[in-house]
Amino acid sequence: MGEQVIERRTGVRGGQRGPRLAVAFAAVLVAALLAVQAAHGTRLKDIASFSGSRTNQLVGYGLVVGLSGTGDKRGSEFTVQSIYNMLDRMGVRVDRDTLKPKNVAAVMVTAQMPVTAKPGTRMDVTISSLGDSTSLLGGVLLVTPLKGIDGNIYAIAQGSLLVGGVSAEGAGASVSKNITTVGMIPGGANVERSIPFEFNQQDGLAITLKNADFSTAQQVAQKINDAMGGAFAAAVDGGTVNLAVPDQHKGNLVPLLANLENLEIRPDNRARVVVDEKTGTVVVGLNVKLAPAAVTHGNLQIEIRESAEVSQPLPFAAGQTVVVPETDIAVQEENRKLKLVEGASLQELVQGLNALGATPRDLISVLRTLQVSGSLHAELEVI
Numbered sequence: 514m515g516e517q518v519i520e521r522r523t524g525v526r527g528g529q530r531g532p533r534l535a536v537a538f539a540a541v542l543v544a545a546l547l548a549v550q551a552a553h554g555t556r557l558k559d560i561a562s563f564s565g566s567r568t569n570q571l572v573g574y575g576l577v578v579g580l581s582g583t584g585d586k587r588g589s590e591f592t593v594q595s596i597y598n599m600l601d602r603m604g605v606r607v608d609r610d611t612l613k614p615k616n617v618a619a620v621m622v623t624a625q626m627p628v629t630a631k632p633g634t635r636m637d638v639t640i641s642s643l644g645d646s647t648s649l650l651g652g653v654l655l656v657t658p659l660k661g662i663d664g665n666i667y668a669i670a671q672g673s674l675l676v677g678g679v680s681a682e683g684a685g686a687s688v689s690k691n692i693t694t695v696g697m698i699p700g701g702a703n704v705e706r707s708i709p710f711e712f713n714q715q716d717g718l719a720i721t722l723k724n725a726d727f728s729t730a731q732q733v734a735q736k737i738n739d740a741m742g743g744a745f746a747a748a749v750d751g752g753t754v755n756l757a758v759p760d761q762h763k764g765n766l767v768p769l770l771a772n773l774e775n776l777e778i779r780p781d782n783r784a785r786v787v788v789d790e791k792t793g794t795v796v797v798g799l800n801v802k803l804a805p806a807a808v809t810h811g812n813l814q815i816e817i818r819e820s821a822e823v824s825q826p827l828p829f830a831a832g833q834t835v836v837v838p839e840t841d842i843a844v845q846e847e848n849r850k851l852k853l854v855e856g857a858s859l860q861e862l863v864q865g866l867n868a869l870g871a872t873p874r875d876l877i878s879v880l881r882t883l884q885v886s887g888s889l890h891a892e893l894e895v896i
Contacts, residue, residue: 554777554778554779555777555778555779555780556774556775556776556777556778557720557733557736557773557774557775557776557778558774558775560722560723560724560729560778560780561720561721561722561723561733561754562720562721562723563718563719563720563721563770563774564715564718564719564720564721565628565710565712565715565718566628566712567627567628568625568626568627568628569625569626569627569628569661569662569667569708570623570624570625570626570661570662571623571624571625571626571659571660571661571667571668571702572621572622572623572624572659572660573621573622573623573657573658573659573660573670574595574619574620574621574622574643574657575619575620575621575622575640575654575655575656575657575670576592576595576596576599576617576618576619576620576654576655576657577617577618577620577640577646577649577652577653577654577655577674578616578617578652578653578655579616579651579652579653580615580616580617580618580646580648580649580650580651580652581616581650581651582615582616583615583618583646583647583648583649583650583693584614584615584616584617584618584646585614585615585617585618585619585644585645585646586614586615586644586645587613587614587615588645589614589619589644589645591619591643591644592614592617592618592619592644593609593612593614594609595619596612596614596617597609597612599655618642618643618644618646618649618652619642619643619644619646620640620641620642620643620649620654621640621641621643622638622639622640622654622657622659622670622702623638623639623641624636624637624638624639624659624668624670624702625637626661626667626668626704626708628708628710628712629712630704630707630708631704631707632704632705632706632707633703633704634703634704635700635701635702635703635704636668636700636701636702636703636704637697637698637699637700637701637702638654638659638670638697638698638701638702639695639696639697640654640674640695640696640697640698641694641695642694642695646694647693647694648676648678648693648694649674649676649693649694649695649696650674650676650678650693650696651674652673652674652696653672653673653674654670654671654672654673654674654698654701655671656669656670656671657669657670657671658670659702665706666705666706667704667705667706667708668702668703668704668705668706669702669703669705670698670701670702670703671701672698672701673698674696674697674698675696675697675698675699676693676695676696677691677692677696678690678691678692678693712766713764713765713766713767714764715758715766716757716758716763717755717756717757717758718755718756718758718766718770719753719754719755719756720733720746720753720754720755720756721752721753722751722752722753722754724752724780724782725750725751725752726751726752726780726781726782726783727748727750727751728781729778729780729781729782730748730750730751730752730753730754731748732778732779732781733746733748733754733776733778734746734747734748734754736776736777736778737754737756737773737776740772740773740776741759743759745757745758745759756773782798782800783800783891783892784798784800784801784802784890784891784892785798785801785891785892785893785894786798786801786880786889786891786892786893786894787894787896788877788880788893788894788895788896789895789896790874790877790895790896793872793873793874793877794873795873795876795877795880797891798891800891801889801890801891802890802891803883803888803889803890804887804888804889804890805888806883806886806888808879808882808883820838820839821836821837821838821839822836822837822838822839823835823836823837824836824837880893881893
């Protein structure tokens, strides 16, 4: 029946039908393979970083003012001391013991400064409560210097906070949504000092992979050498590829890296199963294999109920009223049969595990047991 339908639709008979169908099938297969290649290929800049293209962490201590009674409490001595020091620098004489910081919160300010940032560049900053403030909603960050690990000031932060949560409370109840003790200021920091680094003066570059893998590192080096037409790149370990800068690109690395960062790479990672026990999430990688194994999984449920019964004697009897504990124990165990689980591919592995009818949390126990038995050919990582 299938052949007759094909003949009527194509209008081809005899020996001509086979070759044309074969050509059509080959064309579809090639298109599918190209689609798979394009789907698995990723750009070099998405899986690696270049030496010099990094960020630097900045941190500072400041005060957020203008809070509606949600600031630090009276016992936050460092907040009171900070308010006193700030007012003293401004020439305002106050009694330290009379300061009430309920509208002020001590905070830590953090930022990520790119190595290419120059004086005048704006950066986003994150503000986190340091004391016992309940909310930073509506607050304003006062001038806060941001320092690097070397102790130098690289940026100054100030501005109104954006808080992605809300909270309200009354005498007997309270409600909150998201986190109200952390906020941010888009473009809230102004760079005052640039990092002493000359990107274009490098004679060699180090390409660092985000996930170290020898196969991927060798592939990156080969791709770069093919694109540049010479032996300029070499993989020194599973996570680093060293690149010698050609003479024509010395002093002008931007065009070179603009071409290299868009090279298509197929990352090859180790077979891994990641389990998050807190949420019951299980992620199985593409290269995970499973040897033949017979698995059965059943839950054992034990329920214990205790109640107190009062034993009271009859009127005018010599006995005493006592409390007698009564315990009921019920044991329930699921009776499931053995199932053969074998996965030569990810799809077969998933189908085999689903055949057990286990919940995600049950699946975590099954995967752990399979790894102990040696049937799971993958690294099991629990986070």
